[in-house]
Amino acid sequence: MLMSNSIPDLPVTKDPVLSIEGLSLFVRTDDGRRLKIVENASFSIGPGQFFALVGESGSGKTMIARAVMRLVPDAVLEIDGSIRFGAYDLAHASERILRPLRGAEITMIFQEPMSSLNPLMTVERQLMEVIDAHGRFKGPEQRERIIELLRRVRFRDPELILRAFPHELSGGMRQRVMIAAALINEPKLLIADEPTTALDVTIQREVLDIIAELARDMGLAVLFISHDLSLVYENADEIAVLYGGVVMEHGPARDIIERPAHPYTAALLACVPHRRVKGSRQAGIEGSVPSVADWRQGCRFVDRCQQARDACRSGDIPLVVDGPRSVRCVAPLLLGERH
Amino acid sequence: MARAIALRLLGVIPVLFLVTLVLFVLLRLAPGDAADLLMPDDASEEEVSRIRERWGLDRPVLEQYWRFLLASVQLDFGRSYRYGEDVFELIVNRLPATLELALIALVVAAVIAIPLGTVAALKKGTALDGAISVFAIAGVSTPTFWLGIILVLFISAEMNLLPSAGRLPYGVALPHVTGVHLLDALLAWRLDLLGLIASYIILPAMTLAFGMIGVIARITRGAIIDVAQEEFITTAVSKGLARGEIICHHLIPNAAVPIVTIIGLELGVLISGSIIVEVVFSWPGLGTLLYQAISVRDIPLVTGIVVAYTSLFIFINVAIDIIYFMVDPRIRASQAV
Ligand SMILES: Nc1ncnc2c1ncn2[C@@H]1O[C@H](COP(=O)(O)OP(=O)(O)OP(=O)(O)O)[C@@H](O)[C@H]1O
Numbered sequence A: 001m002l003m004s005n006s007i008p009d010l011p012v013t014k015d016p017v018l019s020i021e022g023l024s025l026f027v028r029t030d031d032g033r034r035l036k037i038v039e040n041a042s043f044s045i046g047p048g049q050f051f052a053l054v055g056e057s058g059s060g061k062t063m064i065a066r067a068v069m070r071l072v073p074d075a076v077l078e079i080d081g082s083i084r085f086g087a088y089d090l091a092h093a094s095e096r097i098l099r100p101l102r103g104a105e106i107t108m109i110f111q112e113p114m115s116s117l118n119p120l121m122t123v124e125r126q127l128m129e130v131i132d133a134h135g136r137f138k139g140p141e142q143r144e145r146i147i148e149l150l151r152r153v154r155f156r157d158p159e160l161i162l163r164a165f166p167h168e169l170s171g172g173m174r175q176r177v178m179i180a181a182a183l184i185n186e187p188k189l190l191i192a193d194e195p196t197t198a199l200d201v202t203i204q205r206e207v208l209d210i211i212a213e214l215a216r217d218m219g220l221a222v223l224f225i226s227h228d229l230s231l232v233y234e235n236a237d238e239i240a241v242l243y244g245g246v247v248m249e250h251g252p253a254r255d256i257i258e259r260p261a262h263p264y265t266a267a268l269l270a271c272v273p274h275r276r277v278k279g280s281r282q283a284g285i286e287g288s289v290p291s292v293a294d295w296r297q298g299c300r301f302v303d304r305c306q307q308a309r310d311a312c313r314s315g316d317i318p319l320v321v322d323g324p325r326s327v328r329c330v331a332p333l334l335l336g337e338r339h
Numbered sequence B: 001m002a003r004a005i006a007l008r009l010l011g012v013i014p015v016l017f018l019v020t021l022v023l024f025v026l027l028r029l030a031p032g033d034a035a036d037l038l039m040p041d042d043a044s045e046e047e048v049s050r051i052r053e054r055w056g057l058d059r060p061v062l063e064q065y066w067r068f069l070l071a072s073v074q075l076d077f078g079r080s081y082r083y084g085e086d087v088f089e090l091i092v093n094r095l096p097a098t099l100e101l102a103l104i105a106l107v108v109a110a111v112i113a114i115p116l117g118t119v120a121a122l123k124k125g126t127a128l129d130g131a132i133s134v135f136a137i138a139g140v141s142t143p144t145f146w147l148g149i150i151l152v153l154f155i156s157a158e159m160n161l162l163p164s165a166g167r168l169p170y171g172v173a174l175p176h177v178t179g180v181h182l183l184d185a186l187l188a189w190r191l192d193l194l195g196l197i198a199s200y201i202i203l204p205a206m207t208l209a210f211g212m213i214g215v216i217a218r219i220t221r222g223a224i225i226d227v228a229q230e231e232f233i234t235t236a237v238s239k240g241l242a243r244g245e246i247i248c249h250h251l252i253p254n255a256a257v258p259i260v261t262i263i264g265l266e267l268g269v270l271i272s273g274s275i276i277v278e279v280v281f282s283w284p285g286l287g288t289l290l291y292q293a294i295s296v297r298d299i300p301l302v303t304g305i306v307v308a309y310t311s312l313f314i315f316i317n318v319a320i321d322i323i324y325f326m327v328d329p330r331i332r333a334s335q336a337v
């Protein structure tokens, strides 16, 4: 089989940490409209797995991340389908169930380190409050734990950082503080929503390395969100490619990078600089992501797809499944050739 | 920080200079002078002009002003025409009553308005938000004197629940230490008097507070709504913090700077309001003194009191700057020269 050589690399996914099934998301706007922003997404993340959710701006990545933690008020975001985490379906869990999970079992780091820390509180208080909220560490253990985490996110002088206010730290330092806060209670799942996008290129790699290294050491499941395939493909075990609210392709990272099956994934990879074939155009994909207000029948990618044909414009596009891989396309590139 | 505060305090000088100059010219432009007003009707022209001479009223305005400036730097504002006493002493004696009333009104307003505004923000768009909004508008648009008179009529006169005039009944002796009655009662350990003192403060303080509650509540609501959209609030939620903790540790402190700013801007309202309230409730503070001084055109006293109010205004503004420093480390950093 085409993909068989990669299957032994896959982490065991029998008992996933997070399992999303048939997830559709709807936003209610101020003017009373109900917009579909994600349609029928399914994927799961096993323990210790680094799962990359990749897509262009506006494709719905942040909304999926926030839906998992239920960070958007119910009045704004309507969730259809299920988000299983252990014994719970987070899509329909009450605050009483969600609160002890947040910050302890499931944690999150955000895109903007400049605004994701409280400007009026020292780093110490911001780390202490998340320890205090869950009671996993008590008394002198708490401080030790904080110092340990600050060391592990590579601060040489944790005591100094503890006393600092956010405005005294650089973006990379703040993001490392956020990582420390996210990992302090030994969660099972870390959601990282473009944690490096706002950082200098030189620091991006370091922050990503820290996340990958700690996740490996702690056996943590990571849902890593990025618009940049080239950033994640070295670290990711699995990749899901999101386009206009639809998961277009999903499977083991190496397979997808080496043999993209969806025209969109292929186009994305063609934009990755060092993978570009000599002489091919530098430009990204032409056109832009379809608006959330504009759901038509057929494939969301049709206006930008070079393989587009009549079948792409009507009905539901079938999901082609092959072993660990799945593609939503009527004419998948490599997989399709075998049919 | 000390430098910034010192600079602000130095800024008092030109402001006081201007305020007194304007006041001086205005008071003397008005027809008739203190001598006309204060001397008995049957006083002879000579007697009146002798008094004028003694008080320096026959001199050119600018010369009078110059003399006033020279004396006032030594805190000598002259003698009150009406009371014959030293103006500075009169002011110092009355100031504690004014401070006590204004501070309590401010605290009452803040304690009521900040939670109201917070609730309105958290329940944005609900009936409760609407009700608070109506209450706030009522507060802003009710004239202070009208509310004061209504309260005196109904709560004091009609229902006889609370006293309506003065700070204490006749015959109650309170050792004078600071002049702030609640404080003096505590210092003398006369806890039995606290309730009595409070009963005199409640009505004027509520009257004064009512107008401020509306403004502070509305600003609080806006500030909390803004802060609630900040990413660090999402962080706080994602940490699994309790709702109350998020409100008290993240929302309100970050909304504090705009709220405190508004309280600072409301000082003018507080001070002018306190003059009206003092007069309505016969509260023996600077406001009633000013009222009496103006009605007999007691120029040294009026001038002295206006200087006192102006200084007070500026000092409180400096105090607000200090609060900024305490609340926001970024402001601390930017001012640490
Ligand atoms: N309140 C809202 N009203 C209308 N549309 C919304 C609202 N919130 C989000 N959307 C839409 O939902 C879609 C998904 O947004 P989301 O923030 O999840 O995208 P994203 O993939 O995270 O993009 P980015 O890379 O820019 O962060 C976007 O097209 C956005 O316009």
Ligand code: SF4
Binding pocket: A262, A263, A264, A299, A300, A301, A302, A303, A305, A306, A307, A308, A309, A311, A312, A317, A328, A329, A330, A331, A332
């Ligand atoms: S379904 Fe059609 S339009 Fe969509 S990606 Fe496949 S070939 Fe392109």
Ligand SMILES: [Mg+2]
Binding pocket: A061, A062, A063, A193, A194
């Ligand atoms: Mg996003």
